[in-house]
Amino acid sequence: MAADLGDLTAFVAVARAGGFRDAARASNGSASSFSEAVRRLEARLGVRLLNRTTRSVAPTEAGARLLDRLGPALGEVEAALDVVNGFRDRPAGTLRLNVPVSAARLVLPRIVPAFLAAYPDITLEVIAEDSFVDMLASGCDAGIRYGERLEQDMIAVPIGPAEQRFATAASPAYLDRCGRPEHPRDLLGHACLRGRFSSGAMTSWEFERDGEIVRVEPSGPLIVRAGAAIDLAVEAAIAGSGVIQLFEDWLRPHLDNGALEPVLESWWERFPGPFLYYPGRRHLPAPLRAFVDFVKAQGRWP
Structure with a gap:
C-alpha cells in the first residue's frame, strides 16, 4: 500500500491551503494535477481523505489523522534532502515566513532586498496575516511575532527595531x-x-x-x-x-x-521590537539558516 511521495505532498498542500486552487497557486502548479494526486492517494488507501464542496475542501477524520502524522514526516524528508545544500557554493531553496502585516510593512523592507541580493538562489515567500496561525501547520519555516505571542518551545531571534x-x-x-x-x-x-x-x-x-x-x-x-x-x-x-x-x-x-x-x-x-522565531530542532533548512544568520548579523536597529 506504499503511496507516492508526490501524492502525499499534494494532499498535505491541499489540506493546509483549504482548496485545490489555493494549493496550486502557492506552488505554481495546476489545480487539476493536485486533484488527480489526491484521487490517486484516496484510491490507493481505499478511504476518503478530503470532503469537497463547491466552496471549500476540508479533511475527513481519516484525512486529519493522516495530516497530523504526515506534516512532521515530510518535514524530516525535506530536512534530509536539504543536507545536500551543504555541498553547494551557496544555499538554495524556498523560505516561507508567516508574519503580521505590520512586520511586512515596517520591518522586512529594510531586510529583504539586501538578503535577496546576498542569496540569489533563495526564493522568499512571505505570508502576511494577523490571525496568529500555527506557523508549522501552515507550512511555513519561520515567523515574526512579538514576545507575548511567542510559543515557548520556539527559538526567538531579535529582528528589526529594538x-x-x-x-x-x-x-x-x-x-x-x-x-x-x-x-x-x-x-x-x-x-x-x-x-x-x-x-x-x-x-x-x-x-x-x-x-x-x-x-x-x-x-x-x-x-x-x-x-x-x-x-x-x-x-x-x-x-x-x-x-x-x-x-x-x-x-x-x-x-x-x-x-x-x-x-x-x-x-x-x-x-520591545519583534522576533524571528522557528522550531528548536537540530537541523535548519539551508535557506532558513542563511536568513537567521543574516538577521543576527544585522542586529537590532535603533
Whole structure:
C-alpha cells in the first residue's frame, strides 16, 4: 500500500491551503494535477481523505489523522534532502515566513532586498496575516511575532527595531472641531477609528506615563480588520473622521507632513521590537539558516 511521495505532498498542500486552487497557486502548479494526486492517494488507501464542496475542501477524520502524522514526516524528508545544500557554493531553496502585516510593512523592507541580493538562489515567500496561525501547520519555516505571542518551545531571534511605540493621532481639522484630549480617558468622548482582530476581538488602546497604565475602550464610526484594512482607517483619520492609534512608524510620514497631529504624545506606550522565531530542532533548512544568520548579523536597529 506504499503511496507516492508526490501524492502525499499534494494532499498535505491541499489540506493546509483549504482548496485545490489555493494549493496550486502557492506552488505554481495546476489545480487539476493536485486533484488527480489526491484521487490517486484516496484510491490507493481505499478511504476518503478530503470532503469537497463547491466552496471549500476540508479533511475527513481519516484525512486529519493522516495530516497530523504526515506534516512532521515530510518535514524530516525535506530536512534530509536539504543536507545536500551543504555541498553547494551557496544555499538554495524556498523560505516561507508567516508574519503580521505590520512586520511586512515596517520591518522586512529594510531586510529583504539586501538578503535577496546576498542569496540569489533563495526564493522568499512571505505570508502576511494577523490571525496568529500555527506557523508549522501552515507550512511555513519561520515567523515574526512579538514576545507575548511567542510559543515557548520556539527559538526567538531579535529582528528589526529594538523598541517601538504606538502613536495616537488625528487630523488638525478634527482636533480644531472636537478639541484636543488631555488625558487618555478623554478619548471616550471622541470618534475613534479602531481595529478588530480576525478572532473577533477588538483592539484596546493602552497608554503609559510615569508608571501609570491606562487602558480605554473607545468607540467611533469606523472599525477595520487589524492589519488588512488599516490603511483605510489611516486615510479616514487624515480626512478628519476621528482619532487613530497605530504603530508610530506607520503614521510617521503623515505626522511629519502635518496631515496628522500627535495626540497625547507623552502617553505613547513603548514596547520591545519583534522576533524571528522557528522550531528548536537540530537541523535548519539551508535557506532558513542563511536568513537567521543574516538577521543576527544585522542586529537590532535603533
